[in-house]
Amino acid sequence: MPFSRIMVQTGRSEEALKIISDTLHQTLVDEFNVPPKDRFQVIDEYPEGRLIFDETYLSGKRTSNYILFLITAGxxxxxxxxxxxxxVLSQRISERTGISQDDVMVVVQxxxxxxxxxxxxxxxxxxxAVNEGN
Known part of the structure; x- marks a missing residue:
């Protein structure tokens, strides 16, 4: 029963946001034991300067393509x-969007x-929860 926030800088196309959203959900189903119909997401877009991140902290090089996934799970x-x-999530995002894996950050609570x-x-x-397999 995860609830996911996808945080990105403004400027991505609707198609790109859909690919990111669909990729997250499919990876949750495939790798995180989430039922296919258990999809609750919000995409937050921030103007330049409002999604603040260090370019190299525990990573290679982050860019304006940075995506923060915040997942609250039950x-x-x-x-x-x-x-x-x-x-798998960072690899799929990179393969499907061309965004570097260094630009993918995930926090699970x-x-x-x-x-x-x-x-x-x-x-x-x-x-x-037991009945739903969550």
């Missing part, structure tokens, strides 16, 4: 699964099922 994943997800209400003001419970 159940913890093993370290190996997270590592594979990060690698985990919550408890009762931190979510999917609709109707109802608390999402552990049992529902």
């Amino acid at each position: 159940k913890p994943r093993e370290k190996e699964m997270k590592a594979r997800f990060y690698q 985990f919550t408890n099922p009762d931190d979510w209400s999917f609709s109707g003001g109802k608390l999402y419970t552990i049992q529902e």
Whole structure:
């Protein structure tokens, strides 16, 4: 049950944003044990100077193509699964958009099922999480 924010600098085409969004979702399904219909995303676009990042911190060289994925997930994943997800996502983004893997940053945060209400003001419970496979 992840909720994802995709943060980019303004100027990308709708087609490019769709490719980024679709790539994130497909990688979550393939590598992060997310059901195909569990897709909740927001794309935030920032004007130049409003998406601030260091060009080289723990990376090669970041550019204005920088993308920050902030993923809030409902159940913890093993370290190996997270590592594979990060690698596959950055590789797919690079292959499908031409954006350097150095421009892809991912932050994953985990919550408890009762931190979510999917609709109707109802608390999402552990049992529902088990039933949904999340």
